Amino acid sequence: MDKERKLIIAGNWKSNKTVAEGLSLVNDLKRELAAVKEVDIVVAPPFTALESVSKAIIDSNIRLGAQNLSADGYGAFTGEIPAGMLKEFSVGYVILGHSERRQFQKESDALVAKKAAAAHAANLVPIVCVGETLAEREAGITEQIVEGQLGGSLAGLSAEQVERTVLAYEPVWAIGTGKTATSAQAQEVHAFIRKVLTTLHGEVVAKRVRIQYGGSVKANNARELLGQPDIDGALVGGASLEVRSFADIIKNSI
Ligand code: PGA
Numbered sequence: 001m002d003k004e005r006k007l008i009i010a011g012n013w014k015s016n017k018t019v020a021e022g023l024s025l026v027n028d029l030k031r032e033l034a035a036v037k038e039v040d041i042v043v044a045p046p047f048t049a050l051e052s053v054s055k056a057i058i059d060s061n062i063r064l065g066a067q068n069l070s071a072d073g074y075g076a077f078t079g080e081i082p083a084g085m086l087k088e089f090s091v092g093y094v095i096l097g098h099s100e101r102r103q104f105q106k107e108s109d110a111l112v113a114k115k116a117a118a119a120h121a122a123n124l125v126p127i128v129c130v131g132e133t134l135a136e137r138e139a140g141i142t143e144q145i146v147e148g149q150l151g152g153s154l155a156g157l158s159a160e161q162v163e164r165t166v167l168a169y170e171p172v173w174a175i176g177t178g179k180t181a182t183s184a185q186a187q188e189v190h191a192f193i194r195k196v197l198t199t200l201h202g203e204v205v206a207k208r209v210r211i212q213y214g215g216s217v218k219a220n221n222a223r224e225l226l227g228q229p230d231i232d233g234a235l236v237g238g239a240s241l242e243v244r245s246f247a248d249i250i251k252n253s254i
Contacts, residue, residue, distance in 0.1 A: 005210050007226065008166055008233035009250050010042035010065055010127060011240025012095055012214075013049075022049035023056055028243035030060045037061070038254045039233070042093050043240070047081060054089040065093035065127065068101065071114040083122030094119050095127045095235070097153050099172045109152025116153065120161045127166045127235065128153050129214070130193075134173035142171075146189060147196050159201045167211045168235040169193060174215025176237060183224045183231075186213045190230035219248035226253040 017025065022045045033041060044065035045053050054064050070080035086094065096119065097112035112128060119126040130149040132142040146169070154162055169189050171181050181189075190211050197206035213225050214235030225231055234253070239245040 003232065005208065005232045006040055007038065007253060008040040008042065008210050008212060009253065010044060010093065010095070010212065010233070010235050011246050012065075012067065012098070012235055012237050013043065013045045013241060014067070014100070014237060015046060016241055017045055017049055019049050019052045022053050025241070025243060026053050026056050026062065029062060029247060030057065032243060032247040033061065033250060036250060036254070039250055041250060044093070044095055050086070050089045050091060054091070058090075063092045064090055065095060066091050066124075067095050067098070069094050069096075069115055069119060069124070071111055071118055073118075083118050083124055086124065087122055091124060093125045093127055093166070095129065095168075097129045097149070099129060099131055099170060099175060103172075109149055110155070112153040113155040113157070116161075116165065117156055120157065120164070125164055125166060127168055127212070129168040129170050129235070131168075131170040131172050131175075131215070137171065137173065142189065143192055146193060150193065150196050151200070154200070159205050162197070162201050163205045163208050165209065166233075167193060167209060168214050169211060170214035170235060172215075176216070178216050180216040180218075180221050180225070181213070183221075183228050186225055187228035187230055190228065194230055217249060219245050219252055222249040223252045 042063045042065045066086050070082045096115045101107045116126045132145040136145045194206050210232040212233040212235045213231050217234040217236045
């Protein structure tokens with residue numbers, strides 16, 4: 001697949017995998033994916049497995065992501081992990097504003113923007129997630145919702161920072177449900193996101209930003225989805241927990 005933007009496929013393990021299970025998975029992935037150069041490959045384990053996974057993937061083509069970070073720095077913020085601590089484990093990416101955090105932790109666009117700024121300040125690449133619920137899609141307000149989330153979650157970032165940010169379009173109704181957006185539905189929103197980015201930061205930046213699709217991506221739909229002109233990768237939940245399915249998603253997208 002020939003694209004002007006390099007594909008980026010990330011596995012979001014969510015609250016899964018003990019240290020031993022995570023190590024077993026990345027060791028298998030390393031073997032399966034050693035020859036892949038066309039795709040940036042990222043795994044995002046829970047915080048507790050970051051250190052061991054980090055050591056296991058040194059000298060491999062797999063990069064490390066975290067699933068959250070603190071909007072604040074070091075100090076009296078019980079239970080929070082600042083970017084500087086993630087850097088100790090060579091974390092390169094951080095997933096921000098995932099719909100599960102927006103829903104269960106009540107994360108707002110403003111908080112996501114603060115976290116994205118903290119990520120950039122530490123030289124971490126944020127993967128900022130946006131996406132509408134089923135009710136919003138059915139009400140015909142998908143674009144309005146996505147535009148609002150984008151504006152709010154990227155607020156305050158410079159054009160250079162936005163260019164380095166990875167976006168993930170994840171329709172909430174497609175996450176963990178087995179219901180994937182059709183490639184046409186996904187492409188339509190991805191193209192819209194690029195249009196919003198053009199308005200916010202100009203065409204050059206908009207053309208360079210990588211936009212992942214997420215929501216029930218599997219080995220059998222990856223090629224079709226990632227073949228769309230504005231889809232530059234995938235954020236994978238359930239199918240990233242097993243070597244076969246995650247490796248096949250990556251191989252099928254090349
Ligand atoms: P899923 O999750 O692949 O299990 O639908 C995607 C995500 O939440 O990032």
